Amino acid sequence: MDRGAAIEIRDVFKVFVARGDRHQRRAFLALRDVSLTIPSGRFVSFVGPSGCGKSTLLNMMAGLVRPTDGEVQYKGLSVDGINTDVGYITQDDNLLPWRTLQENVEVALEFRGVPADQRRERAARYIAMVGLSGFEHHYPHELSGGMRKRTALIRTLIYEPSVVLMDEPFGPLDAQTRVILQDELLRLWEGSGKTIVFVTHDLVEAIALSDEIALFSRAPGTIKRVYQVPLGRPRDVFHIHADPGFPEFYDRLWRDLKEEIVDVVLEAT
Amino acid sequence: MDRGAAIEIRDVFKVFVARGDRHQRRAFLALRDVSLTIPSGRFVSFVGPSGCGKSTLLNMMAGLVRPTDGEVQYKGLSVDGINTDVGYITQDDNLLPWRTLQENVEVALEFRGVPADQRRERAARYIAMVGLSGFEHHYPHELSGGMRKRTALIRTLIYEPSVVLMDEPFGPLDAQTRVILQDELLRLWEGSGKTIVFVTHDLVEAIALSDEIALFSRAPGTIKRVYQVPLGRPRDVFHIHADPGFPEFYDRLWRDLKEEIVDVVLEAT
Amino acid sequence: MDALEMATGTFGAVEERGKRLLQRVESEERAQQRIEQRNTTLGRLAFGAAMLLAWELASGRLLDQFFVSKPSHIAAALWAMLIKEALLYHLRYTVTEALVGYAIGAGAGLVLGFALARSNFVYRIVEPFIVAFYGIPRIALAPLFILWFGIGITSKIAVAAVMVFFIVFINTIAGIRSAPVQFLQVARVMGASEWDLVRKVIFPAATPFIIAALQITVPQAMIGAIVGEFISSNRGVGHLISRAAGFLDTPGLFAGIFALLVVVLLMNQGITTLGNHLMRWNPKHGTVRDVP
């Protein structure tokens, strides 16, 4: 497996200007001095408090947001404009409302000029994989929240990008479906050489899936620490609790997070 | 506390017609023979596989969807048309994009004719409670996913409806923020006499918060079983794992869910 | 609760009931469309008949018959036109002008709208000039139309196209701007080309605007053709109308107009159908009142 850097984030700062205040457009700092290397072929998770800038960082990797200062490199080149080399499963599902589930799943293949019958065949396979067979002809508003999210997931996986950015892909899914899809994801990924950047707020999920976990501080977000997950591969996501390395690592992560909690509680009251 | 039924669901069936199939509009069954009583003043959670009809059932309680057969009663009267007596935190945040965070939080108070200064004061309190102070003048698209969800939450809580329907209110939140808000929610609820119907896919959350848990089967959804949570009140959500009743009850719930998992896995491959 | 489930009957009975419901809903769904269709048609006929009746009765009493004529006379004039003035020949000519002008104007509005909206700077510079051009009374341009487009069918098509263009253009721009930026972003990341973006994301998002513009411009195109025929012509319904006006022949005037309106209504129906088709995915299209 290639061990070069897929993505390299250097000294990134991000300033946003909120537009709601009529009289003064006040700028504020969303990301502060973030540096991180994501090696090629690895599964890296981001965990951290809500609003700390995880999605913003993913947006930068996809070229949708420009850093105010610092640089984001993709495979050695500075990201400048849309990065069509990555697949991006955004936090909102962003399904096209005028396309049925199947048409949504096929859309990237259409962009790539894949012939209709191949599209259909591949879509059917992925749709079955996430348990959505029978709903091919539903429009997004006729699907449940979890079904929409699963559709958004396979819409990106289907064209097999070499780097996949996933922003809470299993967010609105029940524990049951979730574990199955985690397992499915690991099976697709293992040995594929793909790089995955995965945002989640479920520590167990992060541990079960990742090679590395980047822990973010609360806003203005920065990376507090990067952990190497001390579990072997392949992993059994169904029984990850039973892995000998799990409890200790989980406790360590949780301890480090608690510091952030205390801060938030203090702020909240 | 009043122990009458806040909501009474009787023999409800729901048939949807999906419109994507051009040639045949095939109807399909989303809810099958659901009956459930939600007593007044209780905290009831729904758990179950994605797409089993949890949101649909909440929509019925709010009067947004009509049952195809059977009846939904609210405080003894059949729900017929919009039920403005409940507060409903929908699965999607549905914030009004043309209003800032604060204006969104105030909207229900505006509908109720609360004077501007009172609105502002109450909004500020709730905004601080969920840790969003400083973001009052951000438009929804300038907020992170978790921040939007927190806004949607307090937008409903602020007018203190006597029955609150919550569809995965803590979905896109990190574990840390989540526990704090769970605690906050319990503090608001306890002793208030309010009824809460709470959809979640986190079993720990369901146990930590609820009096009763209704477990749904996979689609066409029906209620497989209703559990009484065997933990006392008040509860410490930060250390719920340590509660003596917790492990046994958790295992029982998880066992019952597994059956559904097996089914899904079979279907998926 | 388990007891309750038992009480509702055996599992088999529930299955049975579910199936019955499915069938019921499927047939109801079909029936309802038919009923709505029928009610609308009946409603329109009733409304139309009521208006004609009111006109017939009011004319000569409340309204001055010299200027408004009455439906019965108009019908007679229409018949006479059909027989004696080769109405259909003139109608075909006018409708061709209107249709071709409509197609050109709408096409140009769409294309230029897409071209300019995607380049905001150019749009902001050019926009006031386009608006200004539309502030020029058509009548003032008549000699130029004659010089540039002649006195044949081309000049009528040009007038119709001009009247259609602006509305489609502005609405297209507004529609393009309302395409959610997130959709554009995910599509671009998925590798959409500019053309993919236009066809598969922006156009569908702008559909409600474009359809509204296409609906607004149906009567405009027809009026454009008529104005064109007023500017110069030797045939067409505008010619007939103009002659009727010259001879103070109000029934003839309205007869010509009625002939046009039939075409306008047919075209409008076509656009409505097209809109319903393109926006079939839209859950609330047409059902705004009833929130549930």
Place this chain on the structure above:
Amino acid sequence: MDALEMATGTFGAVEERGKRLLQRVESEERAQQRIEQRNTTLGRLAFGAAMLLAWELASGRLLDQFFVSKPSHIAAALWAMLIKEALLYHLRYTVTEALVGYAIGAGAGLVLGFALARSNFVYRIVEPFIVAFYGIPRIALAPLFILWFGIGITSKIAVAAVMVFFIVFINTIAGIRSAPVQFLQVARVMGASEWDLVRKVIFPAATPFIIAALQITVPQAMIGAIVGEFISSNRGVGHLISRAAGFLDTPGLFAGIFALLVVVLLMNQGITTLGNHLMRWNPKHGTVRDVP
């Protein structure tokens, strides 16, 4: 990674850098708006000047000066009009007609749009009749306008209002239908009255459509006033234009038109500003090309 964080400098330095960035962005933000504004203004002036120059040069060579005149002559005529024909007096009259007609037509279109869209059945019945009414060439209705509204200012206002109404009406309906049904639903559950719904949910959602319609109808209102003045008048810019046309006075004709266009452009600018204000929340309003 901890090492890396260290390497970038002390915590204080990072803070410092953050602050500097904040200031930079704030001042850049302000500067950029100014620059854009300036570029747009310059671009428009350049474009306008180029067009006038091309006209001046082409006139008499490529174009027939008799029919298109040339900017220098038009400027002279404009001056003469200002002095000898009390242009400002006529202009005030015409602008009043256009503005009042615009306000009435747009107001009626909005109100009727809201009234009908929320009752789909009535809308579907009434719609073809409204469309048909718009298919009637204005010229045919002119005698009725005189009968009903006289030959004073009222009839011009009526023509302008009629030309504005339809476009605002159809676009309003389309806008209302595009209001996301989920927003209506949550608002209703939160206790919104029908009036709350209209004001706080439907109207903002329909804003892009309404603004587009208001923009389209600015020149329409002006033309409506002019058409009204062509139908009957003894003052107003339409009267001046009509008189110039009668005497084949092309510079005078264009001078009258130019006077109008200034007003049209001012009104258009007003609508654009209003639109920008109402849609200030909209992230991509005006920045369509640059996806990031």
Place this chain on the structure above:
Amino acid sequence: GQAQRVRITEVHTGTLFMAPVYIAEAAGFMGEEGIDLELTEVDSGALGIAALVSGQAQFFDADPFQAVQLRRQGRQILFIYNLTKRVTLDMVMHPEVARARNISRNMPIAQRFAALRGMKLGITRPGAATDVYMRYYLKRAGLNPDRDVQIVSIGGGAGLLAALRSRQIDAFHLSAPTPYLAERDGYGVVVIKSSAGDVPELDNFMYTGIAVYNIYANRNGDVLRRWTKAVNRANRLMRQDQAAAITRLRKYFPRTDPALLALALREIIPALSEDGTMNEEMMEKHLQFMLDDGQISLKPSAKEGLLWTNRYIVK
């Protein structure tokens, strides 16, 4: 001076036949008769009728066809002042066509009509005077207006000039000054000048006059007399002192080139009525013309008092 002041509204179609009325107003003759005259221009005859019938205006420049047509509907308007004594349409032809066909004003009128065969001829609107008389010319020459020539309607003077200049039509006819502008700029020659009496059948012909609603005339005979008195004063001024007339006219045509106004007046004055009087023969000629042309199916009497009267004319 001793008479009561009245306000009247007169609508008109903006033709130059109205020159005496304009002058009467601009020179203050109306005012001296105690009349505040407000002139309003309308786009077409039908609109003038609408204004008259609805009581918005009291005076209008109509033609006998409109009067007859209104009569059929049970409304009576009455001509009280004649504006023209013959048809004033002058035909201008592209010089190349005229040369190729060898047409000029020196030829007998019948030959000129016959020479129109195969041409593209411009009129203003179908049913308008330009159309009616063009067809009459063709019929006089035994031509079928719908087959032997192409008649194209082109809304107004500027359009007609544009079409002639770009050779999209071969000829058109209209009242002065339009045809003379084409002549001045070298792309037209006037070949039929009915304003000078080239067409005898259309000479001494009731073409356009000022009409009022009958009811109004019955009640306001005094006002009508004062009105005609002022107009006749202006008429005399116009004939005696063209320069003065043009100065007065500038109130209504402030920026128009005085030379152009002079040209127009020079061409049109010979066709205008000297004192507004009408006679049975003039009216009869027009009525018979309309009957022959098929515009009307019943010919009302041409006698004074029915469609016209000289009763109110004060010289």
